[in-house]
Amino acid sequence: MTEEDEFFAWLDGELAPADAVRVEARVAGDSALAAEAEAHREMTAGLRAAFAPVMTRRSEVVDFAARRVARARRIPAGLPQWAAIAATLVVGLGLGTMVGGRGGSDAPVTIEGGQMVAAAALDQALDRQLASNDQSGEPLRIGLTFRNRQGNLCRSFSGDSASGLACREGEQWRIEGLYGSSGAASGDYRMAAGGDPRLAALVDGVIAGEPLDAAGEVAAQRRGWR
């Protein structure tokens, strides 16, 4: 190890105690070396601080275990688009039931008056879950909560292999968009990263102002999402 390598190893806390004491003494007696140590410490701290914002879980894969199930149960081809989408969401919720509006009492999406509305587990998640809580064990995650231009509350959600947006209308959550991922495996991950571009575009198109913060989300829930 060169003297320079040793100096930096000391700076990084990599030297054995006896060696560290020796280098410490050398640095203490050499103001140029002490200044260099300080400059490098500052730079390292600055680098870490600069990278802190990317230390987020936002792009975390939603639920690894559920994803395996979803992979094992690919949606058969040939279904109408909306059914395939809804079925993807069902698989994403881990319920294993096809949606169809006929007796599917635990289907997460039903058709009422020509509109898709949230039901069962999706309805419950939209009503009960808070994005500010730890949602890592939930099959479905709530993303943003915000008001649309009509003043209604909207919430984005993502399951294992589908994501979407629902807006409050009366006592129901109307599905404004539902995006399934039936593409390649890498596509799943991209979507689970919270970054389905279609969902992002939809949110941008309907949002008025800023999304609610944690306190706003709790308050909105207390008011029954009105």
Added chain:
Amino acid sequence: MATQSEFDRELRAHWPRLRRFAFALSRNAADADDLVQSAAERAMRSAAQWQAGTRFDSWMFRITRNLWIDTVRARGRHAARFVAEEQGASVGFDPRPGTEAAIDLSRAMAALERLPEEQREVVALILIDGLGYRETAEALDLPIGTVSSRLVRGRKALLTLLGETGND
């Protein structure tokens, strides 16, 4: 062999660090997210190779880094012009050097951009992540002396690129 739930727990716990490593390697948000997600996928497929109780982070860093090397090689072969565009973009980026003591992310990434790949990866693991020399050597399959000397060259170059804050 680890159970799937152990594996999932480890992957979740280390996700933010992996994402940061991917950012440091690729210096580009879109590439970083693709990279860390591909790494998670590859890790899942080869989960049997990871033994519960051994260091999951080093193993994941290794997978991420190897994937990145593959990506860089593939781009080098097929799309040299992308490299030129990337470099062109970074040359134009120079946010008021010296006027701000704090290093922001784009400035840090622009500086990392100028380092050779072999220095960038040790800087990312040791300086930014705080991984030990030995763990870094294991993750990168390098002798510890090589890690140490690459780190010295990389950090000195970075100090010059980012401007010495203690020189007044």
